[in-house]
Amino acid sequence: MKKIVSGAAMVIVAASTLLVSLAAPANAYAVNYGAIAHSAKTGSIAWSYDYPDSASAQRNAMNQCSGPCKIVARYSNGCGAISHSPGWYSYGAANSLAAAKSQALRKNPGSRIIHWSCTSGHQF
Known part of the structure; x- marks a missing residue:
């Protein structure tokens, strides 16, 4: 037995599918x-994320930093x-932790990573 679906029903199904796909979670595309x-004078490091x-x-990172501070990574x-x-x-900043660390180390051969931080949504 074949099922026959009318054109109007197909339009409703297609529109419903489109609306469901557009209703992604609010934070799915959050930046x-x-x-x-x-x-460098005091060695103080402060960070903020998310x-x-x-x-x-x-502003939050600067408010937590002691001494003459400057923003070194955004x-x-x-x-x-x-x-x-x-x-x-x-310093380094990138979409992934590995790339940010690599960037900082490449600029300063023989150095070691002393701090890192990431936001939600970073690449692994």
């Missing part, structure tokens, strides 16, 4: 911002990292 602040905008993430749905060797710091 999360993070920042790292650092003071803020709704870059300015808020940077990222969205990603990670930041700091590497250190005697007398020298370098």
Whole structure:
């Protein structure tokens, strides 16, 4: 026995499917911002993550940092990292933790990672 579906029923099914696919979770496409602040003079490191905008993430990191600090890494749905060797710091920011660490280490051969942080939504 064959089932026959009218054209009107097909339109309703297609429209329902489209609406369901458009109703993704609110945070499925969220952009999360993070920042790292650092003071080379005092060694203070402060960070923030999962803020709704870059300015808020940077402000929060700066508010937590002691000493003359500056923002050294900004990222969205990603990670930041700091590497250190005697007398020298370098920084990286990228979509994944591995890439952020690699960037910081590449800028400062012989250094080691002393801090990293990531937002939600970063790549693994």
